[in-house]
Amino acid sequence: MPYALREDEKLEEKVSLDILKRLFKYLKPFKKEVFIVLFFIFAVMVVDLLNPYFMKFAIDKFIKNKDGNGLILVGMLMVILNLISMISAKKRTQRMAKITHGILLNIRQDLYNHIQQLSFTFFDERPVGKILARIISDVNSLANLFNMSITNLVPDSITIIATLLIMFYLNAKLALYAMSTLPLLFIVLFSIQTISRKRWQIVRKKGSTLNAFTHENFSGIRVVKYFTAEKYRANIFSELAWDVRQAFVRAVRINDLFWPMVEFSWGIGTVITFYFGVKMINSGDISVGLLIAFTSYISMFWRPIMNLSNLYNNLVIGMASAERIFEIMDIKPNIKEEEDAIDMDIKGEIEFRNVSFSYDGKRKVLDKVSFKINPGEKVALVGHTGAGKSTIVNLLCRFYDPQEGEILIDGINIKKIKLESLRRQIAVMFQDTFLFSGSILENIKYGRLDATYDEVIETAKKVYAHDFISYMEKGYDTNINERGMRLSSGQRQIISLARTLIANPKIIILDEATASVDTYTERLLQMGIETLLKGRTSIIIAHRLSTVQSADRIIVIENGRILEMGNHEELMKKKGIYYHMFMSQFNYWEEKDKEIVS
Ligand SMILES: Nc1ncnc2c1ncn2[C@@H]1O[C@H](COP(=O)(O)OP(=O)(O)OP(=O)(O)O)[C@@H](O)[C@H]1O
Ligand SMILES: [Mg+2]
DSSP states (O other): OOOGGGOOOOOOOOOHHHHHHHHHHTTGGGHHHHHHHHHHHHHHHHHHHHHHHHHHHIIIIIITTTOHHHHHHHHHHHHHHHHHHHHHHHHHHHHHHHHHHHHHHHHHHHHHHHHHHSOHHHHHHSOHHHHHHIIIIIHHTTHHHHHHIIIIIHHHHHHHHHHHHHHHHHOHHHHHHHTTTHHHHHHHHHHHHHHHHHHHHHHHHHHHHHHHHHHHHHHTHHHHHHTTOHHHHHHHHHHHHHHHHHHHHHHHHHHTTHHHHHHHHHHHHHHHHHHHHHHHHHTTSSOHHHHHHHHHHHHHHHHHHHHHHHHHHHHHHHHHHHHHHHHHHTOOOSSOOOTTOBOOOOOOOEEEEEEEEOSSSSSOSEEEEEEEEOTTOEEEEEOSTTSSHHHHHHHHTTSSOOSEEEEEETTEEGGGBOHHHHHHHEEEEESSOOOOSSBHHHHHHTSSTTOOHHHHHHHHHHTTOHHHHHHSTTGGGOBTTSTTOOOOHHHHHHHHHHHHHHTOOSEEEEESOSOSOOHHHHHHHHHHHHHHHTTSEEEEEOSSGGGTTTSSEEEEEETTEEEEEEOHHHHHHHTSHHHHHHHHHHHHHHHHHHHHHO
16 A cells, blocks of 8 residues: 555664663662662562461471460461561552652653754654654553562562572472473573564554554544545554554464463473472471472462563563664754854844755755845745745754755854754744644743733734734633634734744744735734834745735745845846746736726
8 A cells, every 4th residue: 555654663673681771770760769669579578488488387386286376376477477568568559650650751751852852854754643652652661661670570589589499498309390390481481572572563663653644634634524535544544453453463462372381381390399299298208388388389489480471571562662762762863053052142144155955865955055134134035836945944943954055144154053042033934823722822922931921912912913812702811722712824823923023033034924814814914024024134935926025135046046136126127037927926916806806
């Protein structure tokens, strides 16, 4: 199926030990908590270990000699100890949940912060849904790993060693019989895990693809419905969902081999021990109490092994997610600040010197572009679609770095300016304004987070937004995504004007900022924009050339090259590309007007 989302992400195989080490770095801040949990675990463990020994004691010493008082004493001691063990077990679970979710919180926060710093090239390469999958579900699937490693790994290992020691102390021969099946088990488990890990990685990839598809589907639900593509999309969805199911079933199938293997070895081991145990009782080598205690120890030996294989299993599953998380954490932002980058107050002079650029390193999108814009100047970029106008803007904001040439602001290479400083003072407005969910007030404040309420109102008034905002029932507190509160595209643009103005940028770029609004709104927008541009350097990109006539200078770009430069009159006189573009549009609008009149 020729379908882009279908492709799963590629992932390099990495050494798992490295990943484990990195994961367990996240435990560090919780050292103290972990020790407390280990203390509770230890309490439970000691009681568990002592129980069979008390039993042996009771049988061989008191029951055999019919000592009732002694029996009661031992019984009471066991009750008290087991009570302590129960309380400790409960505390352990509670504290552990706190630790695990604390760790997940930190990992998620790190991942989010990191991804937010990555350059556009990163986002160009993958759909949002796949990023979501890593931040939400991959991180979630680490919970088990941490939880079990602490609650199981340490105590289980200790239990195994302690049980072994006790068993060897009680009777070395019998102990050897009990563990005779162990080597075989290890070999089998090891081979299972290699396959299992791969399969879990496939599960996560497929899940991520499904996530991406779903996200895209509902972001573009309008298009889906307009073109009545629901059935088509639903088919793709069910295929992708089916893929996830398949992958999951395959992974679980191999996972389910773990436990039976352990149980099998456990069973055989016990039978062997019993067979030889009974023989040894008959020959008088051991007591009955010892064999009974031994049976308890056998299960105490095998249960943690079972737990550990389960932990291993979880480790394998978690590792698939951890790899995906660290893979992203290892991506460095392409756009980096130089170490001696400066904070600077921009005056607004812009210069491109022989700038060449390509998005993919193959096809040149800009070819030796040079121009200079003076502070306060209003420059228009015109050219056919795909000419490279928005690319110039992307480079100026340093969303990408050019392969050749340099970009200067006030005579300083923008690589030497702090990113924060640069982007704070350059504002870009697009046609499809993006507003966040939240109130109008909050949205305007994205321009400058510390703006006061009064400043917001004052700014809104300047761009003629105040009237229609106060006309709404909840005014500035109107929630933008609430039902029935959807703003028209013109209103959204006016709000984004306010958002831009409050940021007080030194350079303003309007990339097709005004289009598709009614004449009244356009008039409002135009007046708002005039306020906005006053005293600032501005770059205006527009297809309707009537809107750029008033620019101080017009730069005509075609195929990534500057072909003409000058003001409207000069370019018209020249009778070049601009002249032809203008005339054809002019005729078009003339025709339109005639149509409307007649
Ligand atoms: N993120 C990207 N990755 C790869 N190629 C891109 C990317 N963005 C744009 N391009 C390509 O670069 C070329 C210039 O695109 P650009 O967006 O600068 O054109 P434009 O002049 O702004 O066009 P329009 O008037 O349609 O907005 C186009 O051929 C486009 O396909
Ligand atoms: Mg563009």
